[in-house]
Amino acid sequence: MKRVITFGTFDLFHIGHLNILERAKNQGDYLIVGVSSDQLNFNKKQKYPICSEENRLRIISALRFVDEVFIEDSLELKGEYIEKYDADVLVMGNDWVGKFDEYKRVCEVVYLDRTPSISTTQLIEIIKS
Ligand code: CTP
Numbered sequence: 001m002k003r004v005i006t007f008g009t010f011d012l013f014h015i016g017h018l019n020i021l022e023r024a025k026n027q028g029d030y031l032i033v034g035v036s037s038d039q040l041n042f043n044k045k046q047k048y049p050i051c052s053e054e055n056r057l058r059i060i061s062a063l064r065f066v067d068e069v070f071i072e073d074s075l076e077l078k079g080e081y082i083e084k085y086d087a088d089v090l091v092m093g094n095d096w097v098g099k100f101d102e103y104k105r106v107c108e109v110v111y112l113d114r115t116p117s118i119s120t121t122q123l124i125e126i127i128k129s
Helices: 013-024 038-045 052-060 075-085 102-103 120-127
Strands: 002-010 030-036 070-074 089-093 106-112
Touching: 002 013, 002 075, 013 030, 013 070, 013 089, 013 106, 030 052, 052 070, 070 075, 075 102
Parallel strands: 002 030, 002 089, 030 070, 089 106
Antiparallel strands: none
């Protein structure tokens, strides 16, 4: 059984999120999703996501093709998470091309194309304006 792992914030869940998770699952048989914590987002962007980590985690875990979820507390722990969850494949969006190549030592690393013309940031901007 091929185990796939991927990571993200998944705030204001949208079609780009659905597409990448569905395609991530298609890379193997079992999909594990690390949902980044509120604190991790704050540290990275100086603002908290709109939806709490608890709610973001619940939304992701309710998807038919997601098998397991956990809260990602630190960007630096990717290697540890890959090991802990015994992942064979790491999937990331192609906004990260090359950035995770160091994990090719421990698993397959696959970058999937993002869905064009949608992002959480853009949704927030549209709603604001
Ligand atoms: N993603 C995607 N297509 C999009 C938006 C996101 O494939 N149009 C993917 C990202 O590449 C990542 C995952 O969805 O693998 C979670 O991304 P996240 O950063 O949570 O979503 P964004 O919409 O990119 O959020 P933001 O605008 O805050 O960066």
